[in-house]
Amino acid sequence: MNNKLKKLLDYFYQKDFDCKIDTETDILFFSKTENDTKKCIQLDCKIKKECIQLGPGITEYIEVDKVEKILEQVTNKKTYFHYTISGTVNVERGGNLSENFFIIKNESELEAYVQLLDPYYNNYTLPFFKAIPTLQSFNDKVLSVVSFDDYHNYLRGEIGLKAMIIMKLCNNSLYEKYIKYREEGFSNSPNLQNVESKFHQIVKKSFIEFNKLKEMFNRENSLYINPSL
Numbered sequence: 001m002n003n004k005l006k007k008l009l010d011y012f013y014q015k016d017f018d019c020k021i022d023t024e025t026d027i028l029f030f031s032k033t034e035n036d037t038k039k040c041i042q043l044d045c046k047i048k049k050e051c052i053q054l055g056p057g058i059t060e061y062i063e064v065d066k067v068e069k070i071l072e073q074v075t076n077k078k079t080y081f082h083y084t085i086s087g088t089v090n091v092e093r094g095g096n097l098s099e100n101f102f103i104i105k106n107e108s109e110l111e112a113y114v115q116l117l118d119p120y121y122n123n124y125t126l127p128f129f130k131a132i133p134t135l136q137s138f139n140d141k142v143l144s145v146v147s148f149d150d151y152h153n154y155l156r157g158e159i160g161l162k163a164m165i166i167m168k169l170c171n172n173s174l175y176e177k178y179i180k181y182r183e184e185g186f187s188n189s190p191n192l193q194n195v196e197s198k199f200h201q202i203v204k205k206s207f208i209e210f211n212k213l214k215e216m217f218n219r220e221n222s223l224y225i226n227p228s229l
Contacts, residue, residue: 004052005045007110011117012041021045025080028054031063038063039129042081044101052104054113057096060125061086061156064135070165071158074213079157085138086156088131089146094124139170148181160206161213168217182210 005028009019017030017039028045031038040063044055062085072078087093097116104110132138142154143166155162160182167175186192186207191199 004047005110007107007114008117011114017041021047034129035134036064036066037085037132037134038065040081041125050105052110054102054104056098056100056102058094058117058120058125060128062129062132062138064166066169067135067162067165070213071161074161074209074216075158083156084162085132085154087154088128088138088142089154091127091131092124094120135166136170139166139172143167143170144172144174148178161209164210164213164217179214186210 008028012019012030015032017032019028019030021028026044026046028043030041030043033039040061042059042061044053044057046053061083063082064084065082067084068079068082097113097120102109102113104113131141138154143151143163146154148163151163152159163178164175164182166172167178172178186203189203191197191203192207194200197203
């Protein structure tokens with residue numbers, strides 16, 4: 001694997017990323033830790049006998065372990081990859097490198113792929129990672145600035161719970177206002193009130209988890225909001 005992907009691996013090693021490949025999901029995973037964040041990059045990668053197949057797109061995100069640990073306590077669900085933060089303000093998101101998969105059969109084709117990857121990394125991935133050196137910086141630059149309705153542009157999966165956790169950990173002054181915003185959303189949700197709705201169980205589960213997290217944070221001296229978690 002190392003020989004077939006050497007030029008690609010070297011590209012990220014030079015930027016201090018660690019690398020691993022998950023053969024079950026066919027994902028090539030690069031990561032490096034900065035302060036309380038882990039900067040992550042995923043590439044679809046299937047290694048075949050005759051070639052390497054690389055996906056047309058790149059997934060970059062920031063994982064924050066203490067956020068994910070609290071989230072798991074609320075949802076009782078472990079996830080394989082932790083997509084805590086997916087974007088930030090004033091940093092454009094890149095598109096795919098190609099419309100189709102890359103079929104890499106030799107070293108020169110892999111080098112051509114890396115040459116396509118390099119400007120993408122420098123123009124989109126690196127500015128995103130640089131903008132968020134800590135969880136507190138994400139709270140200050142994003143959650144404290146953008147509309148609650150726009151949080152979905154910057155968080156991925158369990159958006160409401162993650163926003164609550166980050167705001168609480170970072171002492172965001174808008175936390176109580178966000179709680180009321182979510183309470184109003186549930187109160188006005190026809191899917192929560194109508195048991196016949198096909199979305200009723202999904203919204204009900206979200207409502208239960210919202211209240212569970214809110215109660216956890218309301219406990220005096222709660223360990224759940226200890227930043228050292």
